[in-house]
Amino acid sequence: MKIQSLAIIFIIIIMPITIVLSEYVDNRITTATTESAYDTKLLNATYDSIKAYQLNTVNNAFGDVTNEKIEDIEAAVKTLYNSLASNFNYTGYRADVMQEYVPAIVFTMYDGYYIYSPFTNTLTEVADGDYDTTYSEKEEIMDGLKPYVYYSCRYTMGTTHDFVITYTLDNYITIQGIINNTYIYDYGYLYSIANTSFDEGIYYNSINKTYSYDGVVFSENDTEELKEYVGQTEYSYAKINGTKYYLNENYDSSKSGTIDLGNGTTIPASSGIFFIDSDGTKNYSQARYTGDNGSGDEEFKQYCRAIKKNKSAYEYYKNAYQFSKAVLGTPVSDYTDKAGTQVNSGYGLSNLTVSNADIWNNPESIEISLQTYYGSDYGTTKIFDDTTTNLENRNSNFNEHRGSVIRYVIETNLSTSIAGFSSSAGTSFIMPKISDTDWENIQNDVCVISFLQGMNIGSKQYNGYAVVANTLTKEYIDENDIYILTKDTNGNYTYCKSNDNTLLTGNNTILTKGTELTYYAGAWKLNFEQKQDVSGGDTIHYIPLSYKTASGAQMGFLGSYSSIMGSYNINSIATSDMYEYIKNSGNNTLKKVYYVALGRERWGSYNVNNINYELYGNNGNRYFLQSY
Numbered sequence: 001m002k003i004q005s006l007a008i009i010f011i012i013i014i015m016p017i018t019i020v021l022s023e024y025v026d027n028r029i030t031t032a033t034t035e036s037a038y039d040t041k042l043l044n045a046t047y048d049s050i051k052a053y054q055l056n057t058v059n060n061a062f063g064d065v066t067n068e069k070i071e072d073i074e075a076a077v078k079t080l081y082n083s084l085a086s087n088f089n090y091t092g093y094r095a096d097v098m099q100e101y102v103p104a105i106v107f108t109m110y111d112g113y114y115i116y117s118p119f120t121n122t123l124t125e126v127a128d129g130d131y132d133t134t135y136s137e138k139e140e141i142m143d144g145l146k147p148y149v150y151y152s153c154r155y156t157m158g159t160t161h162d163f164v165i166t167y168t169l170d171n172y173i174t175i176q177g178i179i180n181n182t183y184i185y186d187y188g189y190l191y192s193i194a195n196t197s198f199d200e201g202i203y204y205n206s207i208n209k210t211y212s213y214d215g216v217v218f219s220e221n222d223t224e225e226l227k228e229y230v231g232q233t234e235y236s237y238a239k240i241n242g243t244k245y246y247l248n249e250n251y252d253s254s255k256s257g258t259i260d261l262g263n264g265t266t267i268p269a270s271s272g273i274f275f276i277d278s279d280g281t282k283n284y285s286q287a288r289y290t291g292d293n294g295s296g297d298e299e300f301k302q303y304c305r306a307i308k309k310n311k312s313a314y315e316y317y318k319n320a321y322q323f324s325k326a327v328l329g330t331p332v333s334d335y336t337d338k339a340g341t342q343v344n345s346g347y348g349l350s351n352l353t354v355s356n357a358d359i360w361n362n363p364e365s366i367e368i369s370l371q372t373y374y375g376s377d378y379g380t381t382k383i384f385d386d387t388t389t390n391l392e393n394r395n396s397n398f399n400e401h402r403g404s405v406i407r408y409v410i411e412t413n414l415s416t417s418i419a420g421f422s423s424s425a426g427t428s429f430i431m432p433k434i435s436d437t438d439w440e441n442i443q444n445d446v447c448v449i450s451f452l453q454g455m456n457i458g459s460k461q462y463n464g465y466a467v468v469a470n471t472l473t474k475e476y477i478d479e480n481d482i483y484i485l486t487k488d489t490n491g492n493y494t495y496c497k498s499n500d501n502t503l504l505t506g507n508n509t510i511l512t513k514g515t516e517l518t519y520y521a522g523a524w525k526l527n528f529e530q531k532q533d534v535s536g537g538d539t540i541h542y543i544p545l546s547y548k549t550a551s552g553a554q555m556g557f558l559g560s561y562s563s564i565m566g567s568y569n570i571n572s573i574a575t576s577d578m579y580e581y582i583k584n585s586g587n588n589t590l591k592k593v594y595y596v597a598l599g600r601e602r603w604g605s606y607n608v609n610n611i612n613y614e615l616y617g618n619n620g621n622r623y624f625l626q627s628y
Contacts (some may be wrong), residue, residue, distance in 0.1 A: 034457040039464050044464040046450045049105075052079035053448075054472045058529055066617035068157035070114075070145060073107050077116050080450060099143065101462075103429045106414060106449040108442055110475045111168045111608050117417050118143050136597060149413055153405045154358035161348075166606075167179040167402045169444055169476055171392045175327070179347045186337035189316070189325030189602070190398065192386040200390050202321040203235055211317045214583050216595050218317045223309035224600070228544035229275065231389060231533035238306040239604030240624045245286060247307045248272050259289060261301050273303050280532040280539070291331035304626040305530075305584050310519075315627060316599035324391075328384060354401060355379035359408055360548065394444075394577035403443040410442065418451065429453050430463070438467040445469040446476055472526060477602045479578040482594055483528075485511045485521035485557065493547065493557050495523060498594050499571045499581055500563035510589045522597025528559060 055078040057069075084098045105116040151167040154177075163177025163184065173189040192201030197212045204211055209304035211218045225236050228244070235246040251272030258266040269290065287300040322332050326342040328350045331343045354360055360379055381397055389396040415431040432451070434442075441447060447469050455462045483495040486508035494508065502508050511521040523545060533540045545557045573581045582594050607623065 035291050035462060035464070036591075038452065038455070038457065038462050039089035039466070040454045041084070042450060042464055043466040045080050045087055046448055046468045047515070048083040049076045049080035049448055049450070050468050050470050052076045053107075057474060058472055058526065061576075068470065069109075073114060073116070073145060073332065076107070076448070077105055081449075084452070096419070099452045101452055102450070103418045103453055104449075104451050104609070106447075106448045108410070108411070108445075108449070109148075110446065110473075111166055111172075111174075112148050114144045114148055115414065116144065116418050117146065117421060144197060146417070149409060151402075151406045151409055153409075155352060156358065157348075157352065157356055167405055169446070170479070175347065180345060182341065183450070184337050184341060184343070184347065185339040186323065186326065186343075189320040190260055190327060190384075191320050191324050191325055191392050191574065192390045193321070193328060201386070202317055202324065204321055211314070211321055213317055213595055214591060215588070216592050218314045218596075218599070220311055220314050222314065223311045224313075224513060224596075226310055226519045226600075227306055227517075229542055229546045230282070230531075230544070231536070231540045231542055236307050238303070238310050238312075239601070240621045241608030242604070243275050245273050245275050245303055245307065246282075247304060248274060248282075251284065255289075255291075259301070259304070261305050263305055263309060265305070267304055267308070271304070273307075276531065276533070280534040282533070282535040285513065299625070302625040302628045306625060309628070310600070311604040312601075313520075313596040313599035316603035319603075346518065349384050350382070352383050353379065353380050354383060357405075367391045380612070388478075390579065393579050403440075406443045407439055414449075418453075432463050432465050434467070435464065440466055441469050445471075445478070446473045472529065475606055477524060477598070477605055479598060480573075481525040482578075482597045482601070483523050483525060483559070484590065484593055485523065486518075487511055487516075495528070495562040495564065496547070496560040497570055498522075498578060498590070499573055500560055500569050501569060502560075502563075503590055504571075504585060504587055510587075510593060512589055512593055520593045520596040520600075522593040522600075524597070524601045 005285050037190060038275055045304050053072055056072040056075055081098060081102070084102070092528075103117060107116070109112045152164050153167070154162075155165050160181050161177075161179050163172065163175060166174040166176070171190045172188065173190055176185050177183070192211075194201035194203035194212075197203045197205065197217075198215050199354050202211055202213050205217075209220070210393065226238065227234055227236050228246075229235075230246060235248060237244045237246040249268045249269070249271045249537075252270045255269040257269040259269050259271065260266050267290070269291070272284050274284045275286060277283040287296070287303045289300045291297070322335060323547075325346070326335055326337075327347050328345055331346050335343045337343055338351055359484045381401070383397055383401045384391060385397050391398045392499075393399065411431075411434075417432045418429050432453075434449075438611050442449065447467055449465060449467050451465045453461070453463045480498070482498050483499055484500070484503060485505065486496055487496050488494070488508050493511075496503060496508075503510060511517060513520045527545050528543065530541055530543055533542060547555055547557065560569075571581065582591055604624070
């Protein structure tokens with residue numbers, strides 16, 4: 001073949017193909033580059049939303065109350081939209097336009113989640129066929145939070161059991177419904193029950209009236225006096241329903257004498273109790289002492305007893321034991337559920353299997369049913385079986401099922417919300433496939449999940465999402481967020497993560513109650529957050545965890561740079577969890593400090609089931625104070 005013929009063939013056939021392939025490759029590269037850039041912008045905007053939520057909630061004394069929480073979430077949503085608009089400014093997208101491409105924003109909480117997305121407003125008829133159109137029109141499409149959805153699953157066992165279990169991000173559950181033909185409403189932390197003091201689970205010593213977990217004994221008489229700084233003054237305090245109540249023994253100088261608390265403790269009559277309000281001021285309105293020995297004075301004394309001799313760790317393990325006994329076996333004598341119903345024979349849930357779950361037998365969508373996730377043989381799994389692994393451990397049957405219920409509940413409702421999203425962009429919206437790694441975070445952390453879809457990025461339309469965990473949330477006490485106070489040979493105080501390897505090497509001494517402190521020196525990570533005190537007129541920023549030197553200088557306790565700031569110099573718990581790590585540490589001091597801190601912080605945290613607290617504000621504290 002002549003060279004001219006080959007040239008003609010190349011020009012006519014090969015060259016166009018080469019040009020097309022080159023354009024295709026360039027288009028694919030451009031699409032991938034644009035997609036990666038959009039992923040980064042969406043992730044950054046979601047981070048901004050998390051930071052806004054944290055700023056509004058961490059220093060708010062009542063930020064866990066529903067109305068306050070909704071306001072904080074809506075503010076975080078606005079931050080996300082504003083951040084998206086800012087990030088996409090270079091490509092010409094405005095804030096109002098960006099909303100056309102966001103089908104849903106999900107805020108996962110401790111025991112459920114909110115979805116922020118458009119909905120059709122249905123106004124209530126008020127009179128004579130009229131509607132209140134002051135704020136919106138009937139059938140108007142509006143953006144807002146849809147009703148709160150709990151991580152709940154219905155179960156049936158024969159004709160005697162028909163109930164719902166609401167799960168959380170840890171081993172706290174709520175049971176509500178018919179059990180043994182009796183209506184039950186109960187909740188608590190679920191643990192395995194031990195037969196001896198060193199067996200797996202919580203053990204009760206009926207002779208000494210003590211509870212023990214992993215060999216650590218909890219006695220009602222082993223109390224703590226917790227102390228923190230507010231501004232430049234140190235106060236004793238107790239955390240009740242997520243709010244810290246401080247005792248100021250020099251509040252009212254006009255009062256003299258002492259107050260007998262009746263437990264071997266007296267305090268000055270000049271004492272007052274305050275909490276830090278959302279504006280950073282000391283609020284003394286919670287409980288007052290009048291001296292007339294009325295009911296108000298008794299409540300004041302209860303607060304003072306809880307502050308001076310805190311027994312939250314004991315109450316936590318005591319109540320966890322009693323609740324778990326009712327759920328798994330034979331309840332303790334005279335046990336009643338939270339509605340006051342006498343429980344004589346227990347709930348019999350030790351034989352509850354996955355196949356008893358309503359979503360196992362009647363999945364809303366077979367594509368996302370538990371059978372699809374785990375296979376048909378998973379139905380025979382006993383949810384509360386602890387013969388091989390403690391219930392509270394991350395890899396137990398209970399936690400696997402808890403995670404699958406959370407995933408199912410979120411995925412089912414979220415896919416429907418996204419599919420039903422209509423936009424002027426004129427595109428079809430569909431829920432993207434969320435990775436198993438992201439689902440692991442969603443099932444075990446408070447998170448924000450944001451979606452961005454429908455924008456043209458070249459050879460396809462963008463369909464992305466971002467998952468960001470909220471690591472500074474008041475409503476969830478993660479077992480990985482307990483820090484341990486140590487002291488080195490040079491006298492330096494340092495808080496370390498519980499799995500910091502220096503805790504087991506002997507280089508640093510783990511402080512404990514009775515050495516230099518009136519409490520066991522385990523602390524929750526949020527106690528390290530800077531706060532402000534404006535009670536004196538000037539704003540004073542302070543760290544609650546601090547101390548004063550011999551010369552009177554106030555010093556903040558240091559946080560370990562390696563384990564807290566850098567997350568290195570730690571022993572891995574990737575193949576287990578913190579419970580198992582602490583059990584296997586062999587360090588009895590570490591066990592005591594860690595278990596006390598975990599129990600104390602969880603018992604004092606906001607009680608999601610305390611209806612009185614929601615309706616009447618601080619009156620819900622009576623549940624906490626009833627044992628003082």
